Amino acid sequence: VIGGSAYLAYGVWELRHPNEQFEPDPSKKNLVILGTGWGAVSLLKKLDTENYNVIVISPRNYFLFTPLLPSCTTGTVEHRSIMEPIRSITRHKRAAVKFYEAEATKIDPERKTVMIDDCSDVQGASNKTEVSYDMLVVSVGAENATFGISGVRENSCFLKEIEDAQRIRKKIMDCVETATFKDQSPEEVERLLHMVVVGGGPTGVEFAGELQDFFDQDIKKWVPEISDKFKVTLIEALPNVLPSFSKQLIEYTESTFKEEKITIKTKTAVKKVTDKTVEAEATGPDGKKTIEVMPYGLLVWATGNALRPVVKDLMSQIPAQKDSRRGLAVNEYLVVQGTKDIWATGDCAVAGYAPTAQVASQEGAFLARLFNTMAKSEAIENTIHDLSSKLNLQPGNAGEVAVQIETNEKKLRRIKDLKPFHYTHQGSLAYIGSERAVADVSWFNGNFATGGGLTYLFWRSAYLSMCFSTRNRVLVVLDWLKSKAFGRDVSR
Ligand code: NAD
Structure with missing residues (x-):
């Protein structure tokens, strides 16, 4: 009992007093994540945010534990008990994450921008704007299917x-x-x-x-x-x-x-x-x-x-998505087919699995591993590049530098060997x-x-x-x- 209470107290203290975070670094790539549902949050949880400039955009500033939503309709569970503020997740990352409470209304894959609209009841002077991305993750979920049935x-x-x-x-x-x-x-x-x-x-x-x-x-x-x-x-x-x-x-x-x-x-x-x-x-x-x-x-x-309008619109701009009906068709690394820098997870993606929380959550965790790996391999590639220049400039140290290059190349091969997404x-x-x-x-x-x-x-x-x-x-x-x-x- 004492051990359990101490653990709980430590958990609560940790939650209330996160460490100072690094400020966003404009020299890094902008990784924009749309959504705060299962896919987005499981990505955020495991992502090393110091590798990117991470920006999260969602009309709700919390994660909702949807499996217990039916219990909320009758008061068996109160709604706040299954909501987790997104900031309690982002505040614990090593590098700061920007959050905008807004709806993504249009994605432009040519210009690499997302139009966002502050949809809250309280509106400031700035309420519609654009965010640029280098990498984009679409995890916006789906809306309710009505099949056009009247009423x-x-x-x-x-x-x-x-x-x-x-x-x-x-x-x-x-x-x-x-x-x-x-x-x-x-x-x-x-x-x-x-x-x-x-x-x-x-x-x-x-x-x-x-x-x-x-x-x-x-x-x-x-x-x-x-x-x-x-x-x-x-x-x-x-x-x-x-x-x-x-x-x-x-x-x-x-x-x-x-x-x-x-x-x-x-x-x-x-x-x-x-x-x-x-x-x-x-x-x-x-x-x-x-x-x-x-x-x-x-x-x-x-x-x-059913598809959300922003997803439907994005699909209409990508010829490779022409035959996809139920959502953004993705490859085995969850890259949206027909693009190089857009990934999709969860109910808005078609990866060959049922649209469930479990699938979205595993996809999010996979993307975190993928992005962490991409950042690590980029860093190693830079090191190899620097070492190779050294090799030319200081031929005296050639033996030692060559060993270092080889070690880094081995590391790179190991890291790059990331298997495609597989749902369990x-x-x-x-x-x-x-x-x-x-x-x-x-x-x-x-x-x-x-x-x-x-x-x-x-x-x-x-x-x-x-x-x-x-x-x-x-x-x-x-x-x-x-x-x-x-x-x-x-x-x-
Ligand atoms: P669903 O797609 O699983 O079921 C919808 C049902 O509505 C279908 O059986 C369909 O035949 C029926 N339907 C459609 N149009 C109709 C009409 N006009 N009249 C009468 N019936 C009609 O939808 P869901 O339950 O919202 O689940 C969505 C997804 O989320 C599924 O993949 C599901 O497995 C998952 N989910 C899982 C759990 C869980 O495992 N506990 C809970 C909720 C959702």
Whole structure:
């Protein structure tokens, strides 16, 4: 206990009192990183910033631990517990890193510039400008796919950012309070308490599970009059939910949802959304299609990713990207095809892997290794160049200098032997409600599929260990204890 506390105290002290940093050196290359998500932050964490002039640009000045975002929608975890200020990362680097809170609106690969726009509510005199780069890393993620379906953007909540989770949390309680308003008609009560989730991927499933928990464990106790009216429906276009998980876990999830009284409508594709209804086309077992109109109070849209406009625009400027549809096609070193000085990671890149946090994080760490290596080899090449000039100027020392050149050349060969990026899949985890989780994990070259209460404890410990900082971990544990002891907060 004493050892643990001392370690924690030291960690906190370190965090609050970083060493002095080197100032940026204009003679070095400008390395511009767009984004503060999984790819960008894992790059920053491992990057030796003294080798470059590092500039980070992102509309949010924090890293968000997205796996616990569904828990924020119901208050199981508070939003600040899964946010880590970007400055707490950059302040600990040896050389200072510039951060601009702005959105990158246009990348010009010819002029090597990025247009940035300060998108915050408070605007200064300078709010749109340009940043030059020598090397650029695009880690801007993706936006929510709506497939151009009418009414989605205007009427539904997404689940990507912290504001989305806050909006959902508020809307759940709005629906509950409005449903209990004096003289509300039974049809209106039914509509308001119908929570519809579209998309049966991990995001939709985890959210539906958290929402049903919130209702069963808390709302029901505080607002008993709506006990039998609260309903969660999950709509999925494919024949089953969680298509990327094994068959056994899909069945386990579907049977758990049945027990939890979550309705799953598979083979049902939403075609239109209005402010109060969802219109979906259901395909029956005989292949017959029928249109179903479902009134809803809250609609959460979780149908995956789409390209951000800045990425689409960049792709349109690079002929080699003409055939890529889902994002910036990159080579095995994550260099954007058709460019020499632009790299891409995460959901905006197409490297042949699913768009997950795990992939983005490993890609970011790879780029840090690559950039550290590039800087080291450049330094050695310069040393070899200097030694070679010495050789010509001072022929008397030739033997000694030649040995030094050879040693450096050996070092250079060793460093330059960096293998291409290879993703190691550690498994997929998803919370499915009522303290159960499913896990498809790969260990010791084998795959294991498990679901249930023990998997839930594994899910909790795995997510806790993946949290960004000790501070995040402490806050998340406290939130879990708090919501267990006192229940989730049902105030709006
Ligand atoms: P997804 O792409 O995994 O799933 C979206 C689902 O929506 C698909 O199954 C699709 O068939 C369905 N859909 C699309 N249009 C529809 C419509 N009109 N009507 C009904 N259904 C429709 O999206 P996601 O869950 O947001 O995940 C995005 C990525 O992030 C995935 O790669 C996922 O694996 C990853 N992720 C993983 C976890 C985890 O492992 N716990 C959690 C969240 C996200």
